Amino acid sequence: MSFDPKAATRTPPKVVTFKVKRYDPTTGKEWWQEYKVETYRGMTVLDALLKIKEEIDHTIVLRYSCRMGVCGSCGMIINGMPRLACQTQIAEVATEANPVVTVEPLKNHPVVRDLLTDFTRFFEKHKKVKPYTIRKDIEEREKGDFEYEMTPEEHYNIYEYTLCISCGLCYSACPVVASTDRFLGPQALAYMWRYVADPRDEAWKERLELIDTDEGPFSCHYAASCSAVCPKMVDPAAAIQRLRSALLKYRLGMYKKEKIAQKKVVEVKPNPKPLPPEAQPVPGADPWKKNEEPVNIPIDELIA
Amino acid sequence: MVEKLKEKENRPGWIASINPWVLKIKNNPERVAFVLHRITGLLMALIIMAHIYVTGTPARVGWDAWAEEIAKAHGISAVTLYFFFFAGIAWYHGLNGIRLLLVEFFGVCIGKPEKPKPPYISPSLKACQRKLLYLVFILWAILWAATGYILFAS
Numbered sequence: 001m002s003f004d005p006k007a008a009t010r011t012p013p014k015v016v017t018f019k020v021k022r023y024d025p026t027t028g029k030e031w032w033q034e035y036k037v038e039t040y041r042g043m044t045v046l047d048a049l050l051k052i053k054e055e056i057d058h059t060i061v062l063r064y065s066c067r068m069g070v071c072g073s074c075g076m077i078i079n080g081m082p083r084l085a086c087q088t089q090i091a092e093v094a095t096e097a098n099p100v101v102t103v104e105p106l107k108n109h110p111v112v113r114d115l116l117t118d119f120t121r122f123f124e125k126h127k128k129v130k131p132y133t134i135r136k137d138i139e140e141r142e143k144g145d146f147e148y149e150m151t152p153e154e155h156y157n158i159y160e161y162t163l164c165i166s167c168g169l170c171y172s173a174c175p176v177v178a179s180t181d182r183f184l185g186p187q188a189l190a191y192m193w194r195y196v197a198d199p200r201d202e203a204w205k206e207r208l209e210l211i212d213t214d215e216g217p218f219s220c221h222y223a224a225s226c227s228a229v230c231p232k233m234v235d236p237a238a239a240i241q242r243l244r245s246a247l248l249k250y251r252l253g254m255y256k257k258e259k260i261a262q263k264k265v266v267e268v269k270p271n272p273k274p275l276p277p278e279a280q281p282v283p284g285a286d287p288w289k290k291n292e293e294p295v296n297i298p299i300d301e302l303i304a
Numbered sequence: 305m306v307e308k309l310k311e312k313e314n315r316p317g318w319i320a321s322i323n324p325w326v327l328k329i330k331n332n333p334e335r336v337a338f339v340l341h342r343i344t345g346l347l348m349a350l351i352i353m354a355h356i357y358v359t360g361t362p363a364r365v366g367w368d369a370w371a372e373e374i375a376k377a378h379g380i381s382a383v384t385l386y387f388f389f390f391a392g393i394a395w396y397h398g399l400n401g402i403r404l405l406l407v408e409f410f411g412v413c414i415g416k417p418e419k420p421k422p423p424y425i426s427p428s429l430k431a432c433q434r435k436l437l438y439l440v441f442i443l444w445a446i447l448w449a450a451t452g453y454i455l456f457a458s
Contacts, residue, residue, distance in 0.1 A: 003424055028312070106314070107316055108314065110313055110314060113309075160417045160419070160420065175326075220408070223332075224428065228329050228330065229329060235427055238415060238431075241428075242414070244408055245408075245411035
C-alpha cells in the first residue's frame with residue numbers, strides 16, 4: 001500500500017462522520033451507526049474510533065494494540081479498502097467535500113462483534129505451512145554454538161517477506177479466499193516462499209509437496225490485491241508466483257535449491273569488549289550472580 | 305446464564321470474482337483484469353455451448369435454409385453482432401491468458417525483492433507485468449475494433 005507522506009501535515013475536516021458497521025452476536029443483527037467526531041491534525045482512524053469508544057459509545061468493539069503499525073491488530077476496511085486503522089490518517093480518507101469515513105470489519109475473517117474479527121482460521125493456515133526453519137540435523141539446534149552463512153544478496157531475497165506482521169489485510173483483500181475457504185491465502189503462501197527461498201532451510205522438497213494441492217499457489221489467479229493492500233510492502237502476489245513457478249519446475253524435475261547454508265562455528269571471544277561507562281553495573285551490584293543479596297538502596301534517605 | 309454468541313461469516317463469496325468493486329483498492333488494475341478474465345471465461349463457456357447448438361442447425365432445418373440465413377450475415381445483423389461480441393470476449397481472454405501464463409507460470413515481469421523504501425509500493429506492482437497488462441488492454445481495443453471493421457464494413 002502506498003502512503004501519502006504529506007497526509008499527516010494536512011488538516012482533516014473539522015468534524016468527520018464515521019459510519020461504523022456494527023454486529024451483535026447475540027441477535028445476529030447488523031447495522032450501520034453514525035458518529036460525529038471532532039478531529040485534529042495528525043489524527044488517525046484508530047484515534048477517532050478510540051475517541052468514539054471513550055466519549056460517545058462505550059459498546060463499540062475493536063482490536064488494537066501498538067498504535068504504530070507494528071502489531072497488525074487494527075486491520076479494518078476503511079472507505080472500502082483494507083487498511084491498518086493506526087496507519088491511516090483521517091486527512092487521507094476524508095475530504096471537505098465528503099467528510100465521511102466508513103469503517104467495516106475485515107472481509108474473509110468471521111466477525112466476532114462490530115469491528116472485531118476472528119483470526120483462528122487465518123493462523124491455522126499460517127501454522128499449516130510450518131513457518132519456521134527446518135534443518136535435517138536435529139543436534140544442530142540443540143548446540144547453538146554456530147551460525148549459518150548467508151550472503152547479503154541471499155538475505156535481500158527473503159528480507160521483504162520477513163517483514164510480514166500477519167495483520168490479515170492481504171487475506172481480507174483476496175478474491176480467491178472470498179470464494180473458497182480451502183485456499184491457504186497470500187500470507188501463508190508468502191511465508192512458505194520465504195522458507196523455500198531461505199538458504200538456511202533444508203525442507204524445501206517437503207514444503208513444495210505440502211502445497212501441491214488446490215490449497216496452494218495454483219488456486220491464485222493474480223488479482224494482486226494482496227500486494228496492493230500490504231502495509232509492509234511484503235508483496236505476497238510475487239511470492240506466490242515464484243512459488244508456483246518453483247513448484248512447476250520441481251514437478252518437471254528442473255528445480256533444485258541453489259544453495260543450502262552450511263553451519264559456521266562461532267568463535268567465542270576470550271576477552272569481550274568492556275561495557276561502556278553508561279552501561280556499567282551499579283557499584284555493588286553484580287547482575288550475573290543469581291543468589292546475590294539485593295543492594296541496599298537507602299529509600300528513606302532519598303525520599304527525605 | 306451464558307449468552308449464545310454466533311460469529312458472522314464475512315466472506316463475499318463468488319461475487320468477489322465478478323465485481324471488482326467489492327473492495328475499493330487503489331493501484332490495483334490487476335483485480336479488474338482478473339474479474340474481466342473470469343467474466344469472459346464464463347461467457348466463452350456459454351458461447352461454446354450455444355455454438356454447438358447453432359452448428360447443429362443444418363441437421364434440423366436443412367442446408368438450403370442454413371445457407372440462406374448465413375447469406376444475410378453482413379452489415380449490422382444479429383449474426384455479425386454475435387460474432388463481434390464473441391470476438392471481444394475471445395480477444396481479451398486470449399491476450400490476458402498469455403499475460404497470466406508469463407507472469408504466473410514462468411514468474412517473469414514480477415520484479416525483484418527489494419528493501420522497502422517510500423512510497424512503499426510492492427515491487428511486483430511496479431514491475432513490467434503492469435506494462436504488460438496495459439499492453440493487453442491496448443491490444444484488446446485495437447484487435448476488437450479491427451474485428452468490428454472486418455465484420456461490419458466489409
